[in-house]
Amino acid sequence: MTATYSLRTASPAKTRAEAVVVGVLQDGSSPRLAPGAEDVAEALGRRLRPLLATLGVTGRQGEVTRLPAGDALATQLLVLVGLGGEVSPDAVRRAAGAAARAVPNATSVAVALPADTAELVRAVTEGLMLGGYAFTAYKQSTESAAPGDVIVLSPGARRREIAESFERARVVAAAVNATRDWVNTPPADLTPPAFAEAIAAAVKAHNAGKPATRIGITVHDEGALAELGCGGILAVGLGSAAPPRLVELTYDPAGPSSHVALVGKGITFDSGGLWLKPGGSMRAMKQDMAGAATVLQVALAASTLALPVRLSVFVPIAENMVSGSAMRPGDVATTYGGTTVEISNTDAEGRLVMADALVRATEVQPDVVVDVATLTGHMITALGDRVTGVLGTPEVVDGLLAAAEAAGEESWPMPIPPVMVERITSSKVADLAQYDGIRWGGGLYAAAFLREFTGGLPWGHLDIAGPAYNSGGAVGHLTPGATGVAVATLVDYLRSLA
Numbered sequence: 001m002t003a004t005y006s007l008r009t010a011s012p013a014k015t016r017a018e019a020v021v022v023g024v025l026q027d028g029s030s031p032r033l034a035p036g037a038e039d040v041a042e043a044l045g046r047r048l049r050p051l052l053a054t055l056g057v058t059g060r061q062g063e064v065t066r067l068p069a070g071d072a073l074a075t076q077l078l079v080l081v082g083l084g085g086e087v088s089p090d091a092v093r094r095a096a097g098a099a100a101r102a103v104p105n106a107t108s109v110a111v112a113l114p115a116d117t118a119e120l121v122r123a124v125t126e127g128l129m130l131g132g133y134a135f136t137a138y139k140q141s142t143e144s145a146a147p148g149d150v151i152v153l154s155p156g157a158r159r160r161e162i163a164e165s166f167e168r169a170r171v172v173a174a175a176v177n178a179t180r181d182w183v184n185t186p187p188a189d190l191t192p193p194a195f196a197e198a199i200a201a202a203v204k205a206h207n208a209g210k211p212a213t214r215i216g217i218t219v220h221d222e223g224a225l226a227e228l229g230c231g232g233i234l235a236v237g238l239g240s241a242a243p244p245r246l247v248e249l250t251y252d253p254a255g256p257s258s259h260v261a262l263v264g265k266g267i268t269f270d271s272g273g274l275w276l277k278p279g280g281s282m283r284a285m286k287q288d289m290a291g292a293a294t295v296l297q298v299a300l301a302a303s304t305l306a307l308p309v310r311l312s313v314f315v316p317i318a319e320n321m322v323s324g325s326a327m328r329p330g331d332v333a334t335t336y337g338g339t340t341v342e343i344s345n346t347d348a349e350g351r352l353v354m355a356d357a358l359v360r361a362t363e364v365q366p367d368v369v370v371d372v373a374t375l376t377g378h379m380i381t382a383l384g385d386r387v388t389g390v391l392g393t394p395e396v397v398d399g400l401l402a403a404a405e406a407a408g409e410e411s412w413p414m415p416i417p418p419v420m421v422e423r424i425t426s427s428k429v430a431d432l433a434q435y436d437g438i439r440w441g442g443g444l445y446a447a448a449f450l451r452e453f454t455g456g457l458p459w460g461h462l463d464i465a466g467p468a469y470n471s472g473g474a475v476g477h478l479t480p481g482a483t484g485v486a487v488a489t490l491v492d493y494l495r496s497l498a
Helices: 040-056 089-100 118-131 160-184 191-206 220-227 231-237 286-303 350-361 377-383 396-406 419-424 442-451 488-495
Strands: 002-010 019-025 066-067 075-083 108-112 148-153 215-220 247-251 257-263 265-269 309-320 331-332 341-344 369-371 388-392 411-413 459-463
Touching: 002 118, 019 040, 019 089, 019 341, 019 369, 040 066, 040 075, 066 118, 066 350, 089 108, 089 118, 108 488, 118 160, 160 488, 191 215, 191 231, 191 247, 191 265, 191 286, 191 309, 215 220, 215 257, 215 286, 215 369, 220 231, 220 247, 220 257, 231 309, 231 331, 231 350, 247 286, 247 350, 257 350, 257 488, 265 286, 286 309, 286 369, 309 350, 309 488, 350 369, 350 442, 369 396, 369 488, 377 388, 377 442, 388 396, 388 442, 396 411, 396 488, 419 442, 442 459
Parallel strands: 002 148, 019 075, 019 108, 108 148, 257 309, 257 369, 265 309, 369 459, 388 411
Antiparallel strands: 066 075, 215 247, 247 309, 331 341, 388 459
């Protein structure tokens, strides 16, 4: 069952939804209901404070308390969700995500979290849709515990900017969840050819009945890649029985304000190749195509929202496997455009496939190039598993950081020191060294390597190796497995250019 979402101005105390969700703010030793729950506080009256004390409610972030509503409210179940010490879009998004998992099997839920601005309505809506996500494609049971009807309550529901924010949030959250679906799919069922077919099917479904915002698609198979000279993609795909692909999308609205090229890394499974990963490190390597899934879903969302930004999307797809035909340390690959690269580490394969795609991106002469990749473990070492590293041209980096802040996705700028140029040009046999064996600054080295293929264009690089996959339990609006990180950031970035 797919939940339906609506935006209304109803009173949470009088709504007959099966469950009502309200926020709780920390306030010293006296937690209080957050804005949006005034009617509930009035209905409960003097009973409210001792009730919170008896239940041990503190209002800390992530705290969820469920209790029968009693006669004072029209609903059957009251759900109290902690916001922490202040109302902010991030706190509201996390609270809404926790609330989405606190009402299993309810037929209808009314959510009265703080939602009197467009930003807060967006946060509530995204939190609910993302926090309630579950990947069930391989479960025997097809029954869903998600509510059938979800009502976002806002005093400004009839205001245009709030209604538009609500609809936009639904599109973005759906794109994030679709990204999660692709990344969560087992790698045996999402080989490069299968992924390309899934992309084509998604584009076909999207284009149905949308002549004004259609997306064009071209799929290059291994034969076409050889004719083009995409030696990076072909080298990585040598060891797999499933041949590589390069998928290119175009979105060309009327009167675009700018032209953006998006490039996403699509390694459907990364064994490390002959530089074999330890078994434990391979467990989640289906996530190595998260960059590809991200930029593809961003393109679909941009078209759905009719953003006036022209998009050219390039997705190199390969599987990095071990076999007698796999690429070897010491091999030299000739990338698209002619640059030669000495391969030293077959587990640093992402930069090879990205090289071909980035040069393809420069040929369409965009105003800016942005790439997204689960590129380096070094970035996880530097920033942890929740923060995206952002590198590139200063003005593009600034724009991406601002977009990430608006989207509620943690990111941090990282440098590309001049010494990295010396390191990537240190090969004795080729134009560039794919890897130099120096442990320090590996994420910066990889970014410097990618920059060599951007043709001097304004460029931004998002290394999502850490935040792309949540190996732990659900936290706020982040569910276990794929997170869909960077989708919301990139949609906000495109909106800023529009």
